[in-house]
Amino acid sequence: MKGQRSEGKVDCSENMVEHANVRVVHRGGSKINFREPVISSDSRFLLCPSGESVKVFSTSTEECIRDLRGHTDLVTGVLIRPSNHLQVYSSSLDGTVRLWDFTDGILIRTCVIGQPIYSMYTSAHHKGILFIVISMGADRRSELFQLVAVHLPQSGEQLVEAREVSAVLSYVDSNPATISFGKGGEYIASATGFQLEVFYFRKQKSYRFFLKGNNKKGAKNTFTCVACHPHENCIATGHEDGKIRLWRNFTDQKEYTYSTLHWHHSAVSSLRFTPEGTNLLSGGVESVLVQWRYNQDNQRDFLPRLGAAITHITVSPDGSLFCTSHSDNKITVIQSCVKVSAVIQGLVKGRSIRTDLMVDPCSKALVLNGKPGHLQFYSLQRDKLLYNLDIVQQEYIHELGLEQMEVVKAAFSPAGNWLATVEERKQSATEVELNLKLWEFDQQTQSFVLNTTISAPHEAQITAMCFCQAADSQTTMLVSASKEGHFKAWQLEPAHTEDEGPSWSCGFVGAYHGLVPGCCCFSADGSLLAVGFQEVVTVWSPVSWELLTTLSQPPGIIRNLCFGRLSCSKYLLGTISNNMLCCWNLLTCSLEWSTSMDTSLLLADPLSENMAAFCSQAGCTDLFVFKPSEPRPLFSQKAVCSGKVTRAVFAPREEMLESCEESSQWLNHSQLYFFNQNMDLLSFTTKAEEDRLMASSKQLMIDDSVAMTPFYLLLGKHRQQEGNPEADSSLPVDRAALPQGTVAMKELLQTPAHVLPSTSFLCSMFVQSLLISITDSREEHKHSDEELESEKEEEDSEGEMDSSILRPELGPVAAAPPLSKAQIRELRRVKKLDHSWCTGLLDS
């Protein structure tokens, strides 16, 4: 798998030569539970590997403060440098170990190992040595791993190559939980399979202990994790059957002994001693953090209901904070084993996405399956999970083989005020329990509230569901197609009685010759509905429910249907089972063009007439972007990723890109996100966009939890005034317009004391800077006023995301007589209106 990944990468870079400015990137949603995080020595920061970067979170505010970018492949470990607690090492599959200053986000040094690194260990007692796990032998794909010690070269260069590598242990496990350093770095314990190996550095001798593989009582003795006591000669090992063994006296091959602790009912996935060695923490699939008193076996504390299986446990160096990683891509920060103080939630990834990828029109969040029975709303801009919406509203019972209610379909109405979901439970091959739920967006609570539940809306599985596209139409309509051979139209009916609101009911049941409908699609203005019945595309009028026409020109089962947008709204596109992409002209009711390609996904950009088609070919997926009006791709990229692209979506941009290059113009309005087979969220980015990102990440950032000193009060006030415009519009132009006085003050306060000139020299400069700032004060005042206003608006307007788009445009306008609030609102409304019909007119 790893090999394939790297192949995919090579292809990408080749393509980059073709389209130098568009490339595939990991953009958000990456795993934060892949490897265990590390807590900084002051317990303020949490560093965790996330995809190809290392993220720095604040343990108190849960915010991602910094993203340490630089690795070109999956990061496999983060560790605080033992000799400097402000620096971290990170290892990656790209074969490098990088040293970072994580408070400033500066890459200090890159050490090239030349082989993929699977995990990394350090010890305070081995100075200048890094222990890494690499694969054995020359073959990089072998499943055998070894632990080697790397002597880090002591040169000041940026890029160094580590040559002094010595083997320590062979046949180790690549899982970092299976290796642990013992008391004072004297020995290292490693567990693989049924064997525990303890290696003493001074004696250069290792002791091996074996457990019986096949126990008569059915105990599964496989080692899963290892932890060493910090002060005593004791090794704790976790096992597949939930037992924890405490090994002692292991310097004797024969007289070794162990005691057993047993609470977990299945495999112990992580073990950790607290720094004082008084407690042992363990976690597993039960999602309960268990705290064992060391040497008082019967006393244990539990922290239950952590939400999902625990994969890693980390303890802060002072022992005050615990941190558990969970299988649902979540990190929980726990204070002294009693209180969950913060939850850092990443994109929840199940085994598959049953619902399509969607973008919530209100919050512009990516919506997909999350926790079992939930829909998650994931903000792509902030790379943060906004919230989970409980759809099934049933207790989730963790049990193997138990069929649960699952959300299988979801759809948003174009205005974003309605959400339709379908949940299903397969009781047997024939019997399916279905529920169609309709949720209304509540402005007060800013969340979706259940409006109507329709149990058993169809007799068989629902194959497709879509809302009527027209945003301004009076009636909201939902169409669902099912395997039973019908499609049903659901309409919002006014309330029958006074006390209940409007609810949804079935308005029309359509069928076509008893064929099974496979897909459905509304045209952009809502005047046409296309339903694909196996080999026939039927076009209906939703107003009169009249079958307008049927299209069945190239024979083959219809898999996907999509109406063109804007200027191309007269076209209907479809994919057919025998690898054909067809485009029908609805005015002539004939096939406009068709091309032979194995399209797995076809989707339309809601903000332009562009369409994207993912075609799988020879284990890779190619992307074509085209306009329905002409069968010539605007943009094409071979081998976007290896394997099939399962889901994709066009997410509207917050602000339009001003790209003039032809190949990247399609990315101006919206961004294309897609999931590959490994459930990684990928996206396309242009060169200009990347440059801007790099620039913004270079900006100095100071953690918001700085201690409350007099300096902070002085500095903090200034930051509050200036910070917000800087964060919202990260254009460098804005930064230049900052008042000079603040710059001088910042210089004064942020420069280290030992490099500052004498105070007498500074004093005059400082006073001078204050004097000059008077001229700028008016402008600054205005800035803050404006900020207050927009903040107020954010509270009451639903399209709060628009405000940031609006702002830079407003800038020049504001120089002229200021607009009143009502005027601004009106302007916004006008801007939001769909003017695409104008372009349509112009074209025709």
Add this chain to the structure above:
Amino acid sequence: MGEFKVHRVRFFDYMPSAIRTMAFNSRSERLALARADGAVELFNFADNYFQDKVIPGREGRDTEALCWVGRRLFSAGLNGEITEYDLEKLRPRYTVAAFGGAIWTMSSNSQGSLLAVGCEDGTVKIFEVLEETIRHQRNLARQKGRIVSLSWHPSGTLIAAGMMDMIQIFDAETGQATHRLLVEKRLRASKSVEVVVWSVVFLSDHTIVSGDSAGKVQMWDGSTGTLIRTYLVSKWDVLALAVSQDERSLVAGTSEGTVIQFQFLSTVDQQPEEWIRTRTFKNHSHDVRALAHTETAVVSGGMDVQLVVRPLLDKVERNTQEAALRKIAFPHRNLVCCAKKAGLLLFQFPEHLEVWRLGESDGHGRPGDRLPVKRKPEKLIELKRKGEDHICCSALSPCGGWIAYSTVSGVRLYRFQHNNNIRISKVSRLPKVLCSVQQLCFSSDSSKLFASTSHSSLIVVGLNQSECKYLNTLKPKSDSRQPVHLLAASDDGRWLAAANTDCEIHVYNLEKMKIHCSVPIHSSCPTAIAIHPVTSSLVAVHADQQIFEYSLELKEYTEWSRKLQKQGLHSLWLERDTPVTHITFNPRNPAHIVLHDAFMFCIIDQSLPLPEAKAVLYNQMTLRSLPESDRPRHSHAFKICKSFQHLMCVSLLDDHSLVAVERPLQDIMCQLPPPVRQKKFAT
């Protein structure tokens, strides 16, 4: 293998009684074990854990404590008496009353000069051990509440006594209490419930370890009287403690049936060592009442009647016979006697004897078939013993006409008629010499009764219709004082063989009424002997599973026996962990020897080649699958059948049918009281 009609007997309701206490003598490697019915069993750990001596119990003797002083064994019980046993005559030697109510515990100092007993009235009484007897020396300061456990400090100057709610430390010289260690109650327990300190151990570094009814094992500093560590090991009681000789390992037995090991380890280099809980063994379903820590193993016993020897894998070589777990549930002697001619079975219970007539069937069937029973097996009589002493041995004559049993106090002989109307009559005037007998045996024509008495001598009593008369006393040439535990008479009436626990086997000529020869002594104790009816050779199986055949005519080992010794026995045969308890012969085929242990019976065919070291020992199933012509190539002398389990007796009747008496372990477990309630996962 030969085909037999098998009587599968499952109506022997033998129920061993619970293990109460045990004491291990590390010098002689013997374990003394007391059961709830007062019987004391001695196991020789040096000789494959063979149970070589059993002292029968007595009504009202509830042994609570056992104690070795040198080679002397003392017991004390709730009847308030201290008993010393005569290990040669297998009976109590004398009894001394302590006059302090029930005795709960007894302990001897390491010098073996003093015995301390803890009494119901709260006194610790010190007895002086003299050459022949014990004498009360003095009482220690009397306390309130009973003394439940006692332990001497190895120096002999201090005694720790476990009581209700506390532990007292006494100065053995002055008899005054020096420390009082209060033991905490269980959390949330009511005030009225007392904590019983079931067991204390005084270590040489003045650490006192206690186990109590609150489920705690506590380590105390005996010199300052302070608590060092508490381990809560059970929800129920900690009943027993045992420490190894070198005081580096300690085991605690609980009511949950677990045995928990503590080890004296240093967790940090150059730091003082401390006791750390390590392993947990769960080999019992009920209370673990008795524990012993030998050099290499933990020996435990309790309510579930089994004696478990759990080797500590860090002390023994792995994958050897020594490293195997042993469970000893059945006695290593015969409790069933089979009258071959009459088809009767005599079952021996501690309290009574039962005589059963076997069922009959005239059906025929293929091997493995179950035949219809024409006449059901029938209990003919149940003979209650007289007096308070339990039965120690019994015999039924081959014709079924005589029943004899013996207790510590005397022998009783009955005339038994079973043909039409069942009648039993006691033979009144027995010879005076028949008073203390360890083994009984009838000759094959039922005309003589042989009985073993002290100094391995045998008494021959002639029987006829009306009377019995003393004929002779046979004495071995050696001056062994050990008791005879096996007797075997030949079918032709010429020979009588007797084996004693000194591993000697003596053969007497009954025609000349004098000793014929002594079999060369093998280092291991014989567990079963028999004389071949045709060839007149003695077959003996020993506790180390060795088999010898000794020709009585030539007074030397037979050719087959020499060959067997030269080639050696199969390793799987040697790894069996229960001794062979009975040998019999097939009258139709003189080359066949039938013998059995608890888990198999085996027919040794002397005409076939011995199994090679690499051959499959248990090959009956594979032989059956082979075609007829191939079988001779694969078959070897040991034909082993495992279809009967928990065998108490296998014997061949004269009508050529086989009797297999089974006592399934599950049936024994069913009769036990329910164990303490334990939370089971997912219930």
